[in-house]
Amino acid sequence: MLARPPPRPCSGAGDRWRRQDAPSAMPRVPAGGLGRGAAGVFKLVAARPAATTVVAAAAGERRTAGPAAAVDGAQLANGSAVAGISKLVTSTVGKSTNILWHDCPIGQNERQKLLNQKGCVVWITGLSGSGKSTLACALSRELHSRGHLTYVLDGDNLRHGLNRDLSFKAEDRAENIRRVGEVAKLFADAGLICIASLISPYRSERGACRNLLPSSSFIEVFLNAPLEVCESRDPKGLYKLARAGKIKGFTGIDDPYEPPSDCEIVIQCKIGDCPSPKSMADQVVSYLEANGFLED
Numbered sequence: 001m002l003a004r005p006p007p008r009p010c011s012g013a014g015d016r017w018r019r020q021d022a023p024s025a026m027p028r029v030p031a032g033g034l035g036r037g038a039a040g041v042f043k044l045v046a047a048r049p050a051a052t053t054v055v056a057a058a059a060g061e062r063r064t065a066g067p068a069a070a071v072d073g074a075q076l077a078n079g080s081a082v083a084g085i086s087k088l089v090t091s092t093v094g095k096s097t098n099i100l101w102h103d104c105p106i107g108q109n110e111r112q113k114l115l116n117q118k119g120c121v122v123w124i125t126g127l128s129g130s131g132k133s134t135l136a137c138a139l140s141r142e143l144h145s146r147g148h149l150t151y152v153l154d155g156d157n158l159r160h161g162l163n164r165d166l167s168f169k170a171e172d173r174a175e176n177i178r179r180v181g182e183v184a185k186l187f188a189d190a191g192l193i194c195i196a197s198l199i200s201p202y203r204s205e206r207g208a209c210r211n212l213l214p215s216s217s218f219i220e221v222f223l224n225a226p227l228e229v230c231e232s233r234d235p236k237g238l239y240k241l242a243r244a245g246k247i248k249g250f251t252g253i254d255d256p257y258e259p260p261s262d263c264e265i266v267i268q269c270k271i272g273d274c275p276s277p278k279s280m281a282d283q284v285v286s287y288l289e290a291n292g293f294l295e296d
Protein backbone atom coordinates (compact mmCIF):
# COMPACT_ATOMS: atom_id res chain seq x y z
CA MET A 1 0.00 0.00 0.00
CA LEU A 2 1.24 3.51 -0.75
CA ALA A 3 -0.22 6.28 1.34
CA ARG A 4 0.41 9.98 1.63
CA PRO A 5 0.11 11.35 5.15
CA PRO A 6 -2.78 13.62 5.97
CA PRO A 7 -1.53 17.16 6.62
CA ARG A 8 -2.12 16.81 10.35
CA PRO A 9 -2.78 13.91 12.66
CA CYS A 10 -6.37 12.84 13.05
CA SER A 11 -7.68 13.10 16.55
CA GLY A 12 -11.05 13.13 18.15
CA ALA A 13 -13.75 10.55 18.20
CA GLY A 14 -15.14 11.39 14.77
CA ASP A 15 -12.17 10.39 12.61
CA ARG A 16 -12.64 7.18 10.69
CA TRP A 17 -11.29 6.21 7.33
CA ARG A 18 -13.68 5.19 4.62
CA ARG A 19 -13.19 4.10 1.05
CA GLN A 20 -14.23 6.36 -1.80
CA ASP A 21 -14.28 6.00 -5.58
CA ALA A 22 -10.89 5.40 -7.10
CA PRO A 23 -9.37 7.99 -9.43
CA SER A 24 -9.74 7.01 -13.09
CA ALA A 25 -6.04 6.55 -13.81
CA MET A 26 -5.96 3.27 -11.89
CA PRO A 27 -8.48 0.39 -12.05
CA ARG A 28 -11.00 0.21 -9.26
CA VAL A 29 -10.48 -2.61 -6.83
CA PRO A 30 -12.90 -5.37 -7.87
CA ALA A 31 -15.38 -6.62 -5.32
CA GLY A 32 -13.47 -9.90 -5.03
CA GLY A 33 -10.17 -8.19 -4.30
CA LEU A 34 -6.95 -7.70 -6.25
CA GLY A 35 -5.12 -10.45 -8.06
CA ARG A 36 -1.50 -11.09 -7.13
CA GLY A 37 0.66 -8.40 -8.71
CA ALA A 38 -2.38 -6.29 -9.62
CA ALA A 39 -2.74 -2.69 -8.53
CA GLY A 40 -5.71 -0.54 -7.63
CA VAL A 41 -6.39 2.83 -6.07
CA PHE A 42 -8.41 3.73 -3.01
CA LYS A 43 -9.28 7.23 -1.95
CA LEU A 44 -9.44 7.27 1.81
CA VAL A 45 -11.20 10.19 3.43
CA ALA A 46 -11.25 10.86 7.12
CA ALA A 47 -14.33 12.36 8.73
CA ARG A 48 -12.24 15.52 9.17
CA PRO A 49 -11.84 17.03 5.67
CA ALA A 50 -8.21 18.00 6.21
CA ALA A 51 -7.20 14.36 6.39
CA THR A 52 -7.85 13.27 2.81
CA THR A 53 -5.36 11.00 1.12
CA VAL A 54 -5.05 8.65 -1.83
CA VAL A 55 -3.79 5.11 -1.38
CA ALA A 56 -2.59 2.87 -4.18
CA ALA A 57 -2.94 -0.79 -3.35
CA ALA A 58 -0.75 -3.43 -4.91
CA ALA A 59 -1.38 -7.01 -3.89
CA GLY A 60 1.15 -8.25 -1.40
CA GLU A 61 2.71 -4.79 -1.00
CA ARG A 62 3.12 -3.26 2.45
CA ARG A 63 4.83 0.12 1.96
CA THR A 64 3.28 3.34 3.17
CA ALA A 65 4.51 6.87 3.75
CA GLY A 66 1.97 8.24 6.15
CA PRO A 67 -0.07 7.52 9.25
CA ALA A 68 -1.58 4.08 9.30
CA ALA A 69 -4.86 3.78 7.48
CA ALA A 70 -7.61 1.34 8.23
CA VAL A 71 -8.58 0.12 4.76
CA ASP A 72 -12.25 -0.62 5.01
CA GLY A 73 -13.63 -3.37 2.81
CA ALA A 74 -10.46 -4.02 0.79
CA GLN A 75 -9.49 -7.55 -0.04
CA LEU A 76 -6.05 -8.54 -1.26
CA ALA A 77 -5.52 -11.76 -3.20
CA ASN A 78 -2.88 -12.98 -0.77
CA GLY A 79 -5.62 -13.22 1.83
CA SER A 80 -4.10 -10.61 4.13
CA ALA A 81 -7.34 -8.64 4.31
CA VAL A 82 -10.91 -9.79 4.23
CA ALA A 83 -13.67 -7.74 2.63
CA GLY A 84 -15.60 -5.76 5.20
CA ILE A 85 -12.90 -6.00 7.84
CA SER A 86 -10.62 -3.04 8.49
CA LYS A 87 -6.95 -3.68 7.92
CA LEU A 88 -4.37 -1.54 9.68
CA VAL A 89 -1.40 -0.60 7.57
CA THR A 90 1.89 0.45 9.11
CA SER A 91 3.78 3.52 7.92
CA THR A 92 7.27 4.64 7.13
CA VAL A 93 7.91 8.22 8.28
CA GLY A 94 11.43 9.54 7.86
CA LYS A 95 13.68 6.84 9.30
CA SER A 96 10.91 5.23 11.35
CA THR A 97 9.60 2.05 9.79
CA ASN A 98 6.57 -0.07 10.68
CA ILE A 99 4.91 2.49 12.89
CA LEU A 100 1.23 2.98 13.59
CA TRP A 101 -0.67 6.17 14.45
CA HIS A 102 -2.52 5.57 17.70
CA ASP A 103 -5.56 7.74 18.18
CA CYS A 104 -7.19 8.61 21.52
CA PRO A 105 -10.85 9.34 22.15
CA ILE A 106 -9.93 12.51 24.02
CA GLY A 107 -8.72 14.93 21.40
CA GLN A 108 -7.98 18.61 20.92
CA ASN A 109 -11.69 19.54 20.94
CA GLU A 110 -12.26 17.95 24.32
CA ARG A 111 -9.18 19.64 25.79
CA GLN A 112 -10.19 23.01 24.35
CA LYS A 113 -13.63 22.68 25.96
CA LEU A 114 -11.97 21.98 29.28
CA LEU A 115 -9.74 25.04 28.95
CA ASN A 116 -12.31 27.30 27.28
CA GLN A 117 -9.81 28.47 24.68
CA LYS A 118 -8.47 27.35 21.31
CA GLY A 119 -5.03 25.84 21.00
CA CYS A 120 -2.74 27.88 18.79
CA VAL A 121 0.85 28.97 18.26
CA VAL A 122 1.92 32.60 18.62
CA TRP A 123 5.27 32.64 16.83
CA ILE A 124 7.39 35.70 17.66
CA THR A 125 10.28 36.39 15.29
CA GLY A 126 12.81 39.20 15.28
CA LEU A 127 16.45 40.11 15.78
CA SER A 128 18.31 39.38 18.97
CA GLY A 129 17.42 42.16 21.40
CA SER A 130 14.21 43.11 19.59
CA GLY A 131 12.14 42.19 22.66
CA LYS A 132 10.86 38.70 21.79
CA SER A 133 11.32 37.23 25.26
CA THR A 134 9.93 40.38 26.87
CA LEU A 135 6.81 40.19 24.72
CA ALA A 136 6.46 36.42 25.25
CA CYS A 137 6.53 36.84 29.03
CA ALA A 138 4.25 39.89 29.04
CA LEU A 139 1.75 38.05 26.82
CA SER A 140 1.90 34.94 28.97
CA ARG A 141 1.32 37.03 32.09
CA GLU A 142 -1.60 38.92 30.54
CA LEU A 143 -3.31 35.75 29.28
CA HIS A 144 -2.67 33.97 32.58
CA SER A 145 -4.33 36.82 34.47
CA ARG A 146 -7.38 36.33 32.24
CA GLY A 147 -7.50 32.62 33.09
CA HIS A 148 -5.83 31.21 29.97
CA LEU A 149 -3.25 28.44 29.86
CA THR A 150 -0.08 29.33 27.96
CA TYR A 151 3.41 27.97 27.57
CA VAL A 152 6.47 29.88 26.39
CA LEU A 153 9.03 28.18 24.15
CA ASP A 154 12.00 30.54 24.22
CA GLY A 155 14.87 29.95 21.78
CA ASP A 156 17.56 30.76 24.32
CA ASN A 157 15.99 28.50 26.96
CA LEU A 158 15.44 25.55 24.63
CA ARG A 159 19.09 25.69 23.65
CA HIS A 160 19.81 24.81 27.31
CA GLY A 161 18.10 21.42 26.84
CA LEU A 162 16.20 20.04 23.86
CA ASN A 163 18.37 21.92 21.37
CA ARG A 164 21.68 21.95 23.23
CA ASP A 165 23.27 19.92 20.41
CA LEU A 166 22.65 22.68 17.86
CA SER A 167 24.94 25.51 16.84
CA PHE A 168 24.11 28.72 14.94
CA LYS A 169 25.16 27.52 11.50
CA ALA A 170 22.34 27.57 8.96
CA GLU A 171 21.40 23.87 9.07
CA ASP A 172 21.37 23.85 12.87
CA ARG A 173 19.19 26.96 13.04
CA ALA A 174 16.84 25.23 10.58
CA GLU A 175 16.72 22.12 12.76
CA ASN A 176 16.20 24.29 15.84
CA ILE A 177 13.18 25.92 14.22
CA ARG A 178 11.82 22.60 12.95
CA ARG A 179 11.99 21.03 16.42
CA VAL A 180 10.38 24.02 18.10
CA GLY A 181 7.66 24.01 15.42
CA GLU A 182 6.89 20.37 16.17
CA VAL A 183 6.84 20.94 19.93
CA ALA A 184 4.65 24.03 19.48
CA LYS A 185 2.24 21.97 17.40
CA LEU A 186 1.94 19.48 20.26
CA PHE A 187 1.23 22.25 22.76
CA ALA A 188 -1.45 23.66 20.46
CA ASP A 189 -2.91 20.18 20.13
CA ALA A 190 -2.91 20.02 23.92
CA GLY A 191 -5.19 23.08 23.79
CA LEU A 192 -2.64 25.60 25.03
CA ILE A 193 -1.76 28.99 23.66
CA CYS A 194 1.85 28.26 22.86
CA ILE A 195 4.13 31.27 22.58
CA ALA A 196 7.32 30.54 20.65
CA SER A 197 10.00 33.24 20.70
CA LEU A 198 12.97 32.55 18.48
CA ILE A 199 14.99 34.65 16.09
CA SER A 200 13.89 32.10 13.44
CA PRO A 201 15.65 34.06 10.72
CA TYR A 202 14.55 32.03 7.70
CA ARG A 203 11.22 32.58 5.97
CA SER A 204 11.02 29.05 4.60
CA GLU A 205 11.49 27.40 8.00
CA ARG A 206 8.87 29.65 9.59
CA GLY A 207 6.59 28.73 6.70
CA ALA A 208 7.21 25.04 7.36
CA CYS A 209 6.17 25.52 11.01
CA ARG A 210 3.06 27.36 9.85
CA ASN A 211 2.22 24.42 7.60
CA LEU A 212 2.21 22.04 10.55
CA LEU A 213 -0.96 23.70 11.85
CA PRO A 214 -4.34 24.67 10.46
CA SER A 215 -3.58 28.05 8.88
CA SER A 216 -5.49 30.25 11.30
CA SER A 217 -3.86 28.61 14.34
CA PHE A 218 -0.37 29.85 13.51
CA ILE A 219 -0.07 33.52 14.38
CA GLU A 220 3.21 35.02 13.27
CA VAL A 221 4.28 38.14 15.12
CA PHE A 222 7.12 40.20 13.67
CA LEU A 223 8.87 42.25 16.30
CA ASN A 224 10.14 44.84 13.88
CA ALA A 225 12.87 46.57 15.82
CA PRO A 226 15.67 47.92 13.63
CA LEU A 227 19.21 46.70 14.16
CA GLU A 228 20.18 50.09 15.61
CA VAL A 229 17.65 49.66 18.43
CA CYS A 230 18.66 46.07 19.16
CA GLU A 231 22.34 46.93 19.08
CA SER A 232 21.92 49.89 21.38
CA ARG A 233 20.12 47.64 23.90
CA ASP A 234 22.63 44.78 23.63
CA PRO A 235 21.68 43.36 27.06
CA LYS A 236 24.05 40.40 26.75
CA GLY A 237 26.91 42.25 25.07
CA LEU A 238 26.66 39.91 22.06
CA TYR A 239 26.47 42.64 19.42
CA LYS A 240 29.64 44.15 20.82
CA LEU A 241 31.38 40.78 20.56
CA ALA A 242 30.01 40.25 17.05
CA ARG A 243 31.22 43.68 15.93
CA ALA A 244 34.61 42.87 17.38
CA GLY A 245 34.64 39.66 15.35
CA LYS A 246 34.60 37.51 18.49
CA ILE A 247 31.25 35.93 17.57
CA LYS A 248 30.98 34.79 13.96
CA GLY A 249 27.67 34.43 12.15
CA PHE A 250 25.65 36.72 14.39
CA THR A 251 22.17 37.46 13.05
CA GLY A 252 21.92 40.96 11.60
CA ILE A 253 25.70 41.47 11.63
CA ASP A 254 27.18 38.74 9.45
CA ASP A 255 24.26 36.32 9.25
CA PRO A 256 20.95 36.89 7.48
CA TYR A 257 17.52 37.76 8.86
CA GLU A 258 14.59 37.45 6.47
CA PRO A 259 11.65 39.57 7.70
CA PRO A 260 8.16 38.13 7.25
CA SER A 261 6.25 39.35 4.23
CA ASP A 262 2.77 38.18 5.22
CA CYS A 263 2.56 37.79 8.99
CA GLU A 264 -0.54 38.28 11.11
CA ILE A 265 0.87 40.94 13.45
CA VAL A 266 3.67 43.49 13.11
CA ILE A 267 4.88 45.26 16.22
CA GLN A 268 6.69 48.37 15.10
CA CYS A 269 9.51 49.65 17.20
CA LYS A 270 11.44 52.71 16.08
CA ILE A 271 14.47 54.47 17.50
CA GLY A 272 13.25 56.22 20.63
CA ASP A 273 9.68 55.05 20.08
CA CYS A 274 8.89 51.48 21.12
CA PRO A 275 5.59 50.35 22.54
CA SER A 276 5.79 49.21 26.15
CA PRO A 277 5.84 45.46 26.84
CA LYS A 278 2.25 45.70 28.10
CA SER A 279 1.03 47.42 24.96
CA MET A 280 2.86 44.89 22.73
CA ALA A 281 1.11 42.12 24.64
CA ASP A 282 -2.24 43.91 24.36
CA GLN A 283 -1.84 44.05 20.58
CA VAL A 284 -1.54 40.25 20.47
CA VAL A 285 -4.32 39.69 23.01
CA SER A 286 -6.65 41.84 20.87
CA TYR A 287 -5.88 39.65 17.86
CA LEU A 288 -6.51 36.45 19.81
CA GLU A 289 -9.76 37.84 21.18
CA ALA A 290 -10.99 39.08 17.80
CA ASN A 291 -10.24 35.72 16.21
CA GLY A 292 -12.00 33.59 18.81
CA PHE A 293 -8.98 31.95 20.44
CA LEU A 294 -9.96 33.06 23.94
CA GLU A 295 -13.17 31.05 23.98
CA ASP A 296 -14.02 27.49 23.11
Ligand SMILES: Nc1ncnc2c1ncn2[C@@H]1O[C@H](COP(=O)(O)OS(=O)(=O)O)[C@@H](OP(=O)(O)O)[C@H]1O
Pocket residue numbers: 127128129132133154155156159168172173174176177197198199200201236238247248249250251255
Ligand atom coordinates in the same frame (compact mmCIF):
# COMPACT_ATOMS: atom_id res chain seq x y z
N1 LIG B 1 25.39 33.70 16.26
C1 LIG B 1 24.27 34.04 16.92
N2 LIG B 1 23.25 34.62 16.27
C2 LIG B 1 22.13 34.95 16.94
N3 LIG B 1 21.94 34.72 18.26
C3 LIG B 1 22.92 34.12 18.95
C4 LIG B 1 24.13 33.77 18.32
N4 LIG B 1 24.93 33.20 19.25
C5 LIG B 1 24.27 33.21 20.40
N5 LIG B 1 23.06 33.75 20.24
C6 LIG B 1 22.06 33.83 21.31
O1 LIG B 1 21.09 32.82 20.97
C7 LIG B 1 19.78 33.34 20.97
C8 LIG B 1 19.01 32.96 19.71
O2 LIG B 1 18.63 31.64 19.73
P1 LIG B 1 17.48 31.14 18.76
O3 LIG B 1 17.32 29.70 19.03
O4 LIG B 1 16.28 32.00 18.94
O5 LIG B 1 18.11 31.39 17.32
S1 LIG B 1 17.66 30.80 15.91
O6 LIG B 1 16.20 30.91 15.84
O7 LIG B 1 18.09 29.42 15.83
O8 LIG B 1 18.33 31.63 14.92
C9 LIG B 1 19.89 34.82 21.03
O9 LIG B 1 18.95 35.19 22.02
P2 LIG B 1 17.92 36.41 21.84
O10 LIG B 1 18.76 37.62 22.07
O11 LIG B 1 16.93 36.17 22.92
O12 LIG B 1 17.31 36.36 20.47
C10 LIG B 1 21.33 35.11 21.45
O13 LIG B 1 21.38 35.46 22.81
Ligand SMILES: Nc1ncnc2c1ncn2[C@@H]1O[C@H](COP(=O)(O)OP(=O)(O)O)[C@@H](O)[C@H]1O
Pocket residue numbers: 126127128129130131132133134135233235274275276277280
Ligand atom coordinates in the same frame (compact mmCIF):
# COMPACT_ATOMS: atom_id res chain seq x y z
N1 LIG C 1 9.19 47.28 24.42
C1 LIG C 1 10.36 47.51 24.98
N2 LIG C 1 10.73 48.74 25.34
C2 LIG C 1 11.93 48.96 25.91
N3 LIG C 1 12.84 48.00 26.16
C3 LIG C 1 12.52 46.76 25.82
C4 LIG C 1 11.28 46.44 25.22
N4 LIG C 1 11.26 45.12 24.97
C5 LIG C 1 12.43 44.64 25.40
N5 LIG C 1 13.19 45.61 25.93
C6 LIG C 1 14.54 45.44 26.47
O1 LIG C 1 15.38 45.06 25.39
C7 LIG C 1 16.27 44.07 25.79
C8 LIG C 1 16.10 42.84 24.91
O2 LIG C 1 14.85 42.28 25.16
P1 LIG C 1 14.62 40.73 25.01
O3 LIG C 1 13.19 40.47 25.35
O4 LIG C 1 15.63 39.97 25.79
O5 LIG C 1 14.85 40.53 23.44
P2 LIG C 1 15.09 39.22 22.61
O6 LIG C 1 14.42 38.10 23.33
O7 LIG C 1 14.47 39.50 21.28
O8 LIG C 1 16.57 39.05 22.53
C9 LIG C 1 16.01 43.81 27.26
O9 LIG C 1 16.92 44.53 28.02
C10 LIG C 1 14.61 44.31 27.47
O10 LIG C 1 14.40 44.78 28.78
